[in-house]
Amino acid sequence: MKPLPYWQHPDFRRGVRDMLATAPGQAAWGLVTGVAMVDSGLPVPLALLMSLTVYAGSAQLAVLPLLVSGAAPWVIWLTALCVNLRFVVFSASWRPFFRHYPLGQRALAGYMAGDIGFVLFMRHFASGQPAAADAPRDSLPYFWGSSWTGYLAWHIPSLIGIALAGSVPTTWNLGFAGTLALVALACSLVGSPATWLAAAAAGTVSVLAVSLPYKLNIVLAIAAAVAVGVTMEKRRGE
Known part of the structure; x- marks a missing residue:
């Protein structure tokens, strides 16, 4: 039987549906990030480049004050690394599902990976949910469905935020709305x-x-969360 194209696979559509439920929150955060990049003093071309290549809202916002203040490059890189260390854990959890795919597909999946996509994926596959009745179970279609939906839900508002940054009144408190x-x-x-x-x-x-x-409080917060999580997992396994 010839495999279905990803976009025709039932799990692809399910991934789209699952991610759409979280799209409003992602859109708000993307808009806030786009506005923040320009309002912080970053030139529009650089903000566009950063938005399209980095694709990590938390890391972008963490390093913005450092970029503007002229911090040393190693401080900027270390901050971004610490903020994104969680993706090492995500990758280890994804490996059993993706290791048999070609390197190119795995590399693209790594770029498209996101926090919400990871949670949705693990709920869908690691929880023992049954496969779609009309197609064999396949992890990649679901991943692409949720990831591309999340990618668009983030980037379109982020680009709008960059374009409209100068005309968005500060009284709107978009930053607070996005955080909520x-x-x-x-x-x-x-x-x-x-x-x-x-x-x-x-x-x-x-x-x-x-x-x-x-922004060292972010680094300490990550360390605290990891320490508590590891300790709880060890106690549960005893």
Whole structure:
């Protein structure tokens, strides 16, 4: 039987549907990031390049103050690395599903990977849900369906934010609205006591250490979340 093209696969459509449920929050965050890049003093061409190549909203916002203040390159790179270390864990979890695909497909999947896409994917495949009745189970169609939907939900508003940055009144408080949208999304995706404790630890440390320079409170928050999560997993396995 000839395999279905990805876009015709039932799991591709399911991935699109699952990601669409989170699209409003992603769109709000993308718009905020686009506006923030230009309002921080980044030239529009550089903001466009950064948006289209980096594709990591948290890392973009973390390094923006460093870029504007003229921080040392190693500080900028280290900050972005620490913020994105979670993708190492994501990749290890995805490996059993994707290791038999060609390198090119895996490399593109790595670029398209996102936090919400990871959570949706693992819920869909690691939870033992049955395959679609009219097609064999295949992990990549679902991944592409959710990832491309998330990619567009992020980038289109981000580019709009870059284009309209100068005309968006500060009284709209888009930054606060985008943060609230992300908090709501994060809470809906946290589903176990271990992840709740890790999230609480990260939030607490981030607030307590907010006065540290170079956004080091983010680095400490990540370390706290990882430490709590690992400790909880070890205790559960004992």
